[in-house]
Amino acid sequence: MVDMLKQEQDKVTLSDIASRAGVTKSTVSMVFRNKHGISQATRQRVMEIAREMKYTLFPVRQTRGKVHWGQVGFVIISKENPPLPGKLPMHYFSHMMRGCAAYAEEKGHSMVFSHLDWKQVDEGTLSAVLNRGYVDGFLCRAWISPKVKEMLQNINVPVVLMDCDRYLDGYSSVQVNNIKAMDLVVEHLVKQGAKRFATITGNMEHQNAQERLAGLQMALTRRGISLPSEGIIIESDFxxxxxxxxxxxxxxxxxxxxxLVCQFDLMAYGAIEELCSAGIKVPDDVRVTGFDNEEFSDKLAIPLTTVETDSFQVGRLGAKLLLAQTSGENKQVLHVHSEVSLVVRQSA
Known part of the structure; x- marks a missing residue:
């Protein structure tokens, strides 16, 4: 117990560093979080004193006065927290995060994770998470509401958008190659003899829904097949x-x-159930495809033909983009698309 008390007494605080440097505690905090408005001389003096005092949260390295913590953040923003069943593709996101963490670890970084809902965003929790410091940059997967956009613009570390609902000027992003995916789907269905297509989309405010519908229409047009308006059903969710x-x-x-081309595996599952209950046989009468190759897709009564998005690779690509920005290796805004493939099963 005595040793533990001594360790606690010997622990260096921001106030200790501020006192030695002749600045305020808030100034020390701003230096550690790479905030603007601090002179280079003050920044270097604070960093040197922190090093001398063996401050426990001292970054792993420093380049031209900028601290590097060796840590990146990953933030997911959903409507509910925890998400309601069927509302968030957790298989997809878990593999994406593993890909991020794997690449970060290879480059000597660790990853911290935060999951927020829309209510927490409105309450300002997102701003607190993004500005608490001790990370070199953030990977963010979210619906980009005006509030989220405003908060992203007010942080001082690089941010890469991960398969979000839209592109944002000034931010690099990683997206699924929806156009190629739809071409693979149509190519397979046409080879199977399909001639009259229909599709069920998700929320058309989302970039993925827009690109998947556009990709389907382009793939059909290239093959001389039309997609009439009555064959397009727009839904509010996936x-x-x-x-x-x-x-x-x-x-x-x-x-x-x-x-029937569905924009997500859960949608395809629901559609197959409805078709079968109406006496329509899958795949004899209607061939059905999904998207994302969720873990349940090969375990259905009629195993699902679906697009494999390789979310692990999506995560690696995002981490690679982010670390290239945090290191100064690349400052350009890049939009990268991941590879996709078609997994053929019984439904089509």
Missing amino acids: CDANGRSGAKKLIASGYRFDA
Whole structure:
């Protein structure tokens, strides 16, 4: 107990460093978090004193007065926290985070993770997370609301957007190659004899929904196949309930189709259930495809043909972009697309 008390007494604080440097505690904090408005002389003096005092949160290195903590952050923002079942592709995100962490570790960095919901964003929690310091940069996966955009613009470390709902000027990003994915889907379905296509989309405010619909239309046009408006069902989310409701609308419309392209695996699962309950056989009458190759996709009663997005590689690409920016190796804004492939199973 005595040793523990002595260790606590010997622990160096921001106030100790501030006193030695002749500055305020807030100035020391601003230096450690790379904040603007601190002179180079003050910054160097604080850093030297912190090193002399063996401050425990001292960064792993320093370049031209800028601290490097050897740590990156990953922030996911969803509507609910924890997310409701069927609302967030956790398989996709868990592999994405593993990819980020794996690349960061290879480069001598660790990763910290935060999961926030929209309510916490409104309460200012996101701002607190992004500005608490001790990270060299952030990877962010979120719906880019005006509030999120404002907060991202007010932090002083690099940010890379990870498969977000839209591009943002000035920010590098990693996205799934939706255009290529839809071409692979159409190529396979046409080879299987499909001639009349339908699709169920997710929320069309999301970039993925927009690109997947555009990619499907382009792939069909190149092959001389039309996608009539009655074959496009726009839903509000990427969940199984929307797959069911979308399939029900298609059936009720009287539009005859022999291929149904869904923008997410859960939607395809719901659509298959609705088709089967209506006496429509999958794949004999209608071939159905999904997107993302979720863990359940090969375990369904009718295993699902789907797009493999390799979210682990998405994570690695994001971490590579971010660390290139934090190191100063690359300051350009880059938009990178991950590779995709088609996993063929019984549904199509």
